[in-house]
Amino acid sequence: MEITDVTPSTQLESEFGMIQAHYDLSDEFFTLFLDPTMTYSCAKFSSPQSTLAEAQVAKMDLSLGKCELKNGHRLLDVGCGWGGTSLRAHDHHGVDVVGLTLSKNQHEHCQSLAKGKSGLDFRLQGWETFTEKVDRIVSIGAFEHFGEAKHAAFFERCRSILPEDGVMLLHTITLGKPSRSFSFGRFVHFLSVKIFPGSYLPPAPERVIEMARSNGFEPVHVESLRLDYARTCDCWAENLKARQVRAIEIAGEKIYKNYIRYLTECALFFRSGESNIHQFKLRVA
């Protein structure tokens, strides 16, 4: 099956449309390069021998550990992807979880993970319409999609649904060291046209902290995982190259080449420091 290229068009103007243009390309295509949990965010490699699969579980536990979860808590996972972190939180950290995604394919996959389990609830819904009370929030790799105009509203919404002792772990790509290089600018443009339609430059970490502080949160811990993201992208690119034939059968040569460029150059710019990735542990102020 040939899949058409991802280019901005009126059809993609809605936010659901922009998200689905990327994440609903084909689940099988993503299985060719992600780990078995289909986690699509920076992993945490604890040693040079760690595999991608081990490092993804380590990242989930690192993030969930920062949330100070207690048995019976209700956790909101904003941008749950294919459900790996939500499932880990439910099965290994003893909490009820609501996971939100805008992708139809991801939602379908998540529902199959939740079959027969109580307290694991996946919804095809944006945070913008979610107003239920929760005890903790985790959001990994989704803030990148919200757009600057919505950042303050995101923090406000999260603050309004958390209790006085609430904690949120926000994991997001951030702007690295100032760059005027032509290659970085060209790459950002390529991403916004070919890979993540409508994407834009991420905010500097200082800006994320400033917005969190102005909207009811106290940042209590900030950690960069920059070199872990470079290694994650290396693993993804290697996996995809190793399955080139099937990738081209599923998505066509143009998309395969675009993904190799996307994953390879992401690794390069995380290594150069022009891109960064941070985990912000935020306590209700």
Ligand SMILES: C[S@@+](CC[C@H](N)C(=O)[O-])C[C@H]1O[C@@H](n2cnc3c(N)ncnc32)[C@H](O)[C@@H]1O
């Ligand atoms: C890069 S994926 C990360 C998925 C997952 N957290 C992980 O680590 O694998 C980004 C996720 O954010 C979700 N997303 C984007 N905008 C959203 C919004 N406004 N509300 C809820 N989820 C959103 C997408 O549907 C997708 O599931």
